[in-house]
Amino acid sequence: MRQQVPYLMGVGLLALFVAFPFVYSAGDYDYIMHIMITAFFYAILASSWSMLAGYAGQFSFGHIGFMGIGAYTTAMFSHYFYLTGAPTGLCTEYQFGATWLVIVNPIGVTSTTLTQDCLRQAIDVWGGTVEVTSMPVWLGITLGTIMGGVFGLMVGLLVLRLRAAYLALFTLGFAEILKATISAEIEITRGQAGMEMPALFENGVTIFGRFYSKTDKVPPYFVMFALLLVCLSILAWLSHSKFGLFVRALREDQDAAAALGVNTTRYKVLVFVITTMMAAAAGGVQGHYVGIVTPNSLFLLQMSLVVAMAVIGGVESFIAAAIGAIIIEFALEMLRNSFYIGGFEVDMTLWRLVIFGILLMLMLRFARNGLIAPIINYFARGHVAGETVAKRDAASEAGLVK
Amino acid sequence: MIKLVVKDLHKRFGGLHVLKGVTFEVNGPELIGLIGPNGAGKTTLTNILDGAITPNSGTVYLNGQRIDQFQPYEVARAGLGRTFQVTRSFRRMSVLENLYVPALAMGRPDNNKAIHEKAMGVLEFLTMDHLRNEYAQALSGGQQKLLELGRLLMLDPDVVILDEPFAGVHPRLMEIIYAYIRRVNEAGKAIIIISHQMDSIFALSQRLLVLNYGDLIADGPPEEVKRDPAVIEAYLGVDDDEEETAESEVQ
Numbered sequence: 001m002r003q004q005v006p007y008l009m010g011v012g013l014l015a016l017f018v019a020f021p022f023v024y025s026a027g028d029y030d031y032i033m034h035i036m037i038t039a040f041f042y043a044i045l046a047s048s049w050s051m052l053a054g055y056a057g058q059f060s061f062g063h064i065g066f067m068g069i070g071a072y073t074t075a076m077f078s079h080y081f082y083l084t085g086a087p088t089g090l091c092t093e094y095q096f097g098a099t100w101l102v103i104v105n106p107i108g109v110t111s112t113t114l115t116q117d118c119l120r121q122a123i124d125v126w127g128g129t130v131e132v133t134s135m136p137v138w139l140g141i142t143l144g145t146i147m148g149g150v151f152g153l154m155v156g157l158l159v160l161r162l163r164a165a166y167l168a169l170f171t172l173g174f175a176e177i178l179k180a181t182i183s184a185e186i187e188i189t190r191g192q193a194g195m196e197m198p199a200l201f202e203n204g205v206t207i208f209g210r211f212y213s214k215t216d217k218v219p220p221y222f223v224m225f226a227l228l229l230v231c232l233s234i235l236a237w238l239s240h241s242k243f244g245l246f247v248r249a250l251r252e253d254q255d256a257a258a259a260l261g262v263n264t265t266r267y268k269v270l271v272f273v274i275t276t277m278m279a280a281a282a283g284g285v286q287g288h289y290v291g292i293v294t295p296n297s298l299f300l301l302q303m304s305l306v307v308a309m310a311v312i313g314g315v316e317s318f319i320a321a322a323i324g325a326i327i328i329e330f331a332l333e334m335l336r337n338s339f340y341i342g343g344f345e346v347d348m349t350l351w352r353l354v355i356f357g358i359l360l361m362l363m364l365r366f367a368r369n370g371l372i373a374p375i376i377n378y379f380a381r382g383h384v385a386g387e388t389v390a391k392r393d394a395a396s397e398a399g400l401v402k
Numbered sequence: 403m404i405k406l407v408v409k410d411l412h413k414r415f416g417g418l419h420v421l422k423g424v425t426f427e428v429n430g431p432e433l434i435g436l437i438g439p440n441g442a443g444k445t446t447l448t449n450i451l452d453g454a455i456t457p458n459s460g461t462v463y464l465n466g467q468r469i470d471q472f473q474p475y476e477v478a479r480a481g482l483g484r485t486f487q488v489t490r491s492f493r494r495m496s497v498l499e500n501l502y503v504p505a506l507a508m509g510r511p512d513n514n515k516a517i518h519e520k521a522m523g524v525l526e527f528l529t530m531d532h533l534r535n536e537y538a539q540a541l542s543g544g545q546q547k548l549l550e551l552g553r554l555l556m557l558d559p560d561v562v563i564l565d566e567p568f569a570g571v572h573p574r575l576m577e578i579i580y581a582y583i584r585r586v587n588e589a590g591k592a593i594i595i596i597s598h599q600m601d602s603i604f605a606l607s608q609r610l611l612v613l614n615y616g617d618l619i620a621d622g623p624p625e626e627v628k629r630d631p632a633v634i635e636a637y638l639g640v641d642d643d644e645e646e647t648a649e650s651e652v653q
Contacts, residue, residue: 242506245495249503252492258474259452259484260557261507265473316494384535391532 005379010319017225021218033217039329040224041286043322044231046310048278050321051235054310055244056271057251059164062155062171063279064303065178069151070144070280071287071297072182075195077140080104083133088122108187137200141284148280149273156272160265163254172300179298194294197287220289227285228322231278235318238274247271308360314373323372332356403430404465404560404592406451406482411460411470413446413616420446421457422616428561428592433583435607435624436596439637442613444596445487448563452484453477465560479508483559487566487596489546493539497530500538500549504557517556524552527585528578544575551582561592568599580606600638604628612637 017036024032049063082102087093092103104119116124123132155174159167182189189195199214200223206212212219238244246267249257258264287293306325313324335352338345363370369377406428413421420443428434438444449455451462453474462470469477483504492500501521505512512520525531528548533541538549547567554562567579583606587593594611597603603610603624610627612620614636620627627633 242502245499245503245506248495248499249492252494253490255454255474256486256490256492257503257507259454259478259486260504260553261475261478262503263473263475263507381535388532388536395529395532 002379002382006319006376013323014229021221030217033221035330035333037217037221037224037289038286039326040221040228041282041289042306042309042329043325044224044228044282045279045306046313046325047228047232047235047318047322048275048282049306050310050313050315050318051238051247052271052275053307054315054317054321055239055251056247056268058159058268058271059168060155060159060171060272061168061300061303061307062175063276063306064298064300065171065175066148066152066276066279067283067286068175068178068182068293068295068298069276070141070148070283071293072189072195072283073144073147073280074137074140074284074287075197075293076188077143078135078137078198079195080106081135082119083135084119084122084130085132086126086130088118090118090122106188109190109193134198134202137198137202137288141281141288144284145277145281148283149277152273152276152280153269155276156269159272160268172303175298175303176300179295182298183295189295192295194292196292197290199291200285200288220285224282224285224289227281231281232318232322234274234278239318243267243270308356310370312360312363312370314370314376316369317373317376320370320372320376324370327372328356404481404590405429405463406465406561406592407461407463408447408451409461409463411447411450411462412458413443413450413455414458420616421450421460423460424613424616424618426611426618426621428594430592431587431590432592433587433606433608434592434594435603435610436594436613437598437600437603437610437637438613439615441615442637443616444613445565447613448484448565448596451477451482451563475507478504478557478559481560482563483554483557483561484563485547485550485554485565485567487569489543489550491538491541491546491549494537496535496537497525497541497549498534501525501552501556504553508557521552521556524555527555528552528582544571547571548575548578548582551579555582555586559591561594562586563594563596565596566598567595568597568602576602 020036021033026032045063045067049060052063053059080103082104084093084100084102085098087095087100088102091105094101102119104117107117119132123130155171159170162170183191185191186193200220201212201214204211204213204216205219207219246257246262249260249262250264250267254264283293305328309325309328310321311324312328313322314320332352335348335355338348340346367374408427409425411421411424412419424443424447436444436447446455450457450470453469453472453476457470460470461468464477464480464482467480469480469482472480492503498518498521501524502517505517505520522531522534525534528551530545530548530552533545538546541549551564551567564583567583568576571579580602583593583595595603595606607624610620610622610624611618612627612630612633614632619632619636620630622630628638
């Protein structure tokens with residue numbers, strides 16, 4: 001029965017998250033819903049990073065970079081690609097029957113002020129007579145996910161021979177180069193101004209007979225929650241398959257695993273591709289939810305936050321990492337409220353990060369496997385020691401153990 | 403029949419010539435001891451056979467297949483398995499999971515139930531079945547050595563290289579390792595044992611290979627190798643009594 005407790009707790013949490021948007025009705029509804037959506041976003045990053053670093057031992061500091069690749073691919077797809085009913089004569093365009101695929105020319109940050117791109121010029125000329133359709137958001141997210149996987153494959157191949165600190169430094173360098181490139185390529189990425197992205201449901205959506213506008217929190221809540229569930233399901237399936245067994249062997253001892261027939265190259269690259277695709281998908285959805293993506297989302301601080309969430313939850317359990325991310329995101333928000341001690345204001349917008357840092361240090365010193373993972377382990381593996389002793393005693397009595 | 407052919411292996415690390423044209427063959431289920439002083443090149447030879455490093459020149463054929471340019475996992479799948487000088491169990495994985503890894507990695511058509519039953523059989527033989535759900539890190543050093551041997555039983559290679567299997571092992575566990583070696587050998591596998599424990603090596607081996615600073619200086623039956631002056635000078639040394647007798651004879 002004790003072994004079933006984590007599953008029952010999981011079902012309870014699932015039910016809580018499904019019911020939450022409909023049962024919570026306080027005045028800060030939108031704010032809390034926003035925190036929940038952001039928490040799910042970080043839960044995807046932390047759980048996928050836990051598979052990469054905790055299960056496979058590939059301590060990558062570039063995970064946030066892959067999130068950025070997903071977000072920027074999606075953003076650029078929605079920013080530069082359109083379908084029109086007539087040729088613009090100005091843009092790069094390809095005809096498919098009665099429809100033209102138009103690729104808008106990049107004009108940097110001036111696009112909303114002085115200079116117009118080729119499509120806007122054509123739209124002015126058309127005067128509303130030609131239909132212009134944006135690309136489907138879901139297609140953009142899919143492309144972003146694939147692009148994350150492609151970059152994951154490349155980085156995975158490049159870091160094959162790197163271990164521990166060298167791998168961390170390489171991937172950190174990758175994420176920083178990516179951020180610098182995005183910041184520098186103002187013409188294409190609009191630099192620090194960021195790229196605006198359409199909402200997940202730009203024209204609103206009707207669910208079970210109820211209409212939700214594009215600013216409603218319920219649809220993005222369930223989209224992000226569904227993505228989290230899909231990611232966790234994939235991670236659960238992988239961790240219980242031979243993939244999970246092999247990547248853990250890879251973490252424990254790469255040479256020994258190879259000597260036992262494990263194709264370590266394949267599994268090292270595969271775990272990079274799968275987890276980076278998850279990060280990229282989360283980036284794409286988050287970008288559409290927030291409505292803009294900027295190079296700031298790729299800051300090292302963001303990566304540190306993901307690492308801290310996974311470590312505090314328990315890096316060797318993707319479920320613990322996901323729960324840790326949700327708890328930490330809430331805790332960080334709840335700790336925003338400043339207070340006074342003897343007339344002095346304690347500015348918690350700054351001090352919360354100090355508290356968070358101290359918590360992280362305490363975790364690393366006293367609870368290497370985090371706060372949540374040991375609880376799950378207690379229920380899942382707590383019986384093992386007792387069983388071992390009982391079996392040993394039984395074998396001793398039968399004279400089987402010398 | 404099992405056939406391992408090692409021909410003219412050379413390995414250099416910078417200016418250090420670690421293996422200088424090592425050549426030998428293993429034919430059938432031989433039980434071979436590989437000995438030599440520290441720095442003789444035993445581990446380098448093992449690492450080349452296992453695919454962890456590639457030789458500068460020379461070839462290794464296993465059952466007619468050239469394996470000296472293979473990756474370690476390809477060598478394992480071709481039929482050569484090894485243990486390590488310092489035990490390398492998967493510490494944060496259960497004992498059973500440690501055994502599942504090679505069985506699943508080989509990609510044989512066995513189903514999970516068959517693999518589990520085989521693993522339980524291996525653990526019973528190693529008298530470790532009561533530890534099956536424990537993490538390997540909870541095992542003693544000797545038990546971890548047994549676990550490494552168990553993984554090789556699951557891999558089921560034609561040629562087994564055991565690197566220092568007796569080092570730091572309790573006499574009771576030593577009996578299990580002896581039984582293991584005999585069982586694997588009787589199952590038709592070739593075994594190469596690297597060890598500094600001469601009693602064990604001489605008790606078990608049918609043939610001895612002696613490496614000395616990259617040269618294979620002897621290859622033959624243990625009793626013959628024991629009397630080889632080059633081996634005595636390089637590695638085994640002379641008993642004090644014999645030395646005194648020799649000195650008095652000279653005088």
